[in-house]
Amino acid sequence: MKIICKKEDLLLGVNTVQRAVSSKSTLPILQSIKMRTENNYLWFEATDLEIGIRCQIPVNVMEEGQVVIPAKLFSEIVRKLPDTEIKIESQDSNINIYYYSSDFVINGYDPEEYPEISDISSSENIEIPATIFKSMIKQTIIACAVEETRPVFTGILLQIEGENINLVSTDTHRLAHSQSVIPGNQKEFKGIIPSKTMQEIYRLLQDDDILYISYNNNRVILKFGSVQIITRLIEGQFPNYKQVIPQTCGTKLLINTKKFLDTVERASLLSRDNYLKTNTVRFNIENSAININQFSETGKINEKIDIDQDGEDVTIAFNAKYIIDVLKVVETENILMESSGSFSPCIFRPEDDDNYLCLVLPLRS
């Protein structure tokens, strides 16, 4: 392989695929990036066997070929290269990087040993505008489970039925549901996509991109711009989320999002390291106000915010993190909180927007 390219293009390629490089694999070759030429384009590829990312950049190809190069070292070199024309040439598994009159040689791996990120041969494509999908990911990724004891909860359910698209995530203590419309779509899809993949899509997706999704029964390929992400789907049955969402409520509150967030964040400062090992926050809702009175060994805090209250008074306690997470992704000025008592699931949704909701289970005594 012999190519000439610009430093910034190299850096773009490396940055795009780097998150897919396996961080703790026993196979050293998975800690590397594969580069191969194809019609004056250079393809970057990386995979940890769960997620694979590919991207292409235009280069001047003088000799076709492919190399596999240790990811960490290569990305650091690329970052430190001068802003000039770079020539990369491979000899056996050695990779020479030339710039000005200097050069850097890295020992690579045999490209034949690098696992193939296989394509999905499907003509079925679902097209989704990037802006819609990005905001849906942002709103739902907060509720994914971190522990890997129950794999279905570590991903986001993507459900497409005709023009309707749904993303749902839950860690069993809370549930986030975002829905939208893809005009003109008639295809169907249902699968659980790992949250890591969703994070990468969110990171790499540009607002003016169009996302193309194709799939077979256990994998999905997402294409946008010059990037392709191939991911395994999480096996298992996502629980019936609709049945846990209450349809009625006893108390409806309209709260200023920013004030609410600041208040909860301040109150949670005092509840760290208590016995429960979670940040608890308790709301006393009465007379159109939320009162928070927290104390710990280190001090106490009394907060009061005025709200619009419709319905009964209620006292309810939550893991503060769950509340903070949802308040951070709601972009409207006011947030709607719907409660049916101290022990029932509580729903948060943006004002005047029925497309998103986050359900949080209160703490029980």
Next chain:
Amino acid sequence: MKKRFIFHIDVNSAYLSWEASHRLQRGDSLDLRTVPSAIGGDPETRHGIILAKSIPAKKFKIQTGETLYSARNKCPDLLIVSPNYNLYRQCSMALKEVIQEYSPLIQQYSVDEFFLDFTGMEKLLGDPMQTSYLIKDKIKEKLGFTVNIGISSNKLLAKMASELQKPDKVHTLFPEEIPSKMWPLPVEELFGVGRATLRKFRDRGIRTIGDLASENPDDLKRYLKSYGLLLWNYAHGRDNSPVRYNNSIPVKGIGNSTTIPFDVEDESAAHLVLLSLAETVGMRLREDDYCTSLISISLKTKDFFYYSHQKKLHLPTDCTSVIHQIACQLLAELWQGEPIRHLGLRVSELSSNNLFQPSLFEKDIEKQKRIDQAVDTIRLKYGAQSVFRSAFLGSGLKPLSGGVIETEEYPMMSSIL
């Protein structure tokens, strides 16, 4: 600082003395303490070791912890009596009652050992030495068994003092007496020196407590880490731990284990044993108002190989059935099918149970919680055996297991003085 007076009160051959005085009170003519005798477990249920021995039995070099078989070889006429834990508990409580009259600050260190902080009490009760003789004689007269009392200015030295010469003695071991009374003793007599440490000391030519005291602490730290430094301080009689009123040490974990009367080879019996342990562990957990986030099991095979395995929970729990279910999962992952001799169950990473985070899509545990609560109430009121799971019927296994005495209020083993 004012001079502290700490007493360590230690029953002489506790189990045996208690059994002997119990028999005398019932009208037996023989005092077990005067003949070679021992308290020993039941070899049938494989608890067949010597638990305590009389002073005449000591002359035959019979040691606590050795098998009944080897003890009988040493002394064919050895009189072996089965243990009676309920009696021991009664004696222990009676002893506590007597001791309580002499200080508000006492610590039950084990079933037969107490610490008593006498500091300041001399104004009320007079000279510590005289009082100690008074306590000793009162116990002998009122309860019928003898104790050793060690007196010093800290708990370590008091404990060392009570070990000096037995039975029925009072010893002092104040700091100025250390070189004459403690340093000539073999190093294994020092509190905290066990088999493993002893081997390391022997390798380095440390034979007496005095040898240890004259070592360079930096050297000790190099091969025994901070524990070396602790032992070196002990060898100099330095210890400043307070006499803790019971349960003032925060609980870090709760565990029970049991040696099974027969080798368990089938899964269902192993599950039953785990259930019997889960019952007691769960009950203790709930009694202390905790939930657990980490469950571990341990098993010893018939060849005395020891394994353990643990699992972190995503939801803290205090439910007997949840604990049991996870213990069974752990067993499935750990057990290769070898005959099991001993099983243990332990819960740790405790958190408060006053708030808990419910889950969607999971079975409602409310009902289970209410069952646990009801069973706990019945057992506390009518005794541990008053209600048990029918799964144990005809199984030959105890429905509750673990712990020598079901409701002991002091740690059976503790490393901090």
